[in-house]
Amino acid sequence: MNYICIMNIEKQKAQMRKGVLELCILSIIDKKDAYASDIIEKLKNSELIIVEGTLYPLLTRLKNDGLLSYRWEESRSGPPRKYYAITEIGKKLLAVMKVSWQELVESVNDIIKTENN
Numbered sequence: 001m002n003y004i005c006i007m008n009i010e011k012q013k014a015q016m017r018k019g020v021l022e023l024c025i026l027s028i029i030d031k032k033d034a035y036a037s038d039i040i041e042k043l044k045n046s047e048l049i050i051v052e053g054t055l056y057p058l059l060t061r062l063k064n065d066g067l068l069s070y071r072w073e074e075s076r077s078g079p080p081r082k083y084y085a086i087t088e089i090g091k092k093l094l095a096v097m098k099v100s101w102q103e104l105v106e107s108v109n110d111i112i113k114t115e116n117n
Contacts, residue, residue: 017048021058023101024048026086026094029068033085059084067093 021043028034028042036055043050062068067090072080086094 017050020101021048021050021054022062023094023097025055025058025062026067026090026097029084029086030091030094033071033083035081035083039084062090066090 024043024046025039028039034042036052036059039059040050040052040055059068063070063084067087068084069087070082070084073083075081
């Protein structure tokens, strides 16, 4: 496989990841209020690599849209930390997003299976 082909594959993977970040972030925070570093760690552990420069604007947008709230907590190892929590509106949207995601996965899998047969 040549270098250009590998670069295109990586670009495609990055585009797919960006499309599901909101769903993943809301899901993480729905389980437990989270600090930005916790969110990044969970995403990286799931191989959805993300950097702070991508996460913070997304968290701000989700907060401004009323899907997240935050609170400050003192830290034993430095400055206070901002913990994000999902709002009721965020929980409702997350439920809809999960259904939409499942429908999308099923549709894509149907197409992939059909194409391979």
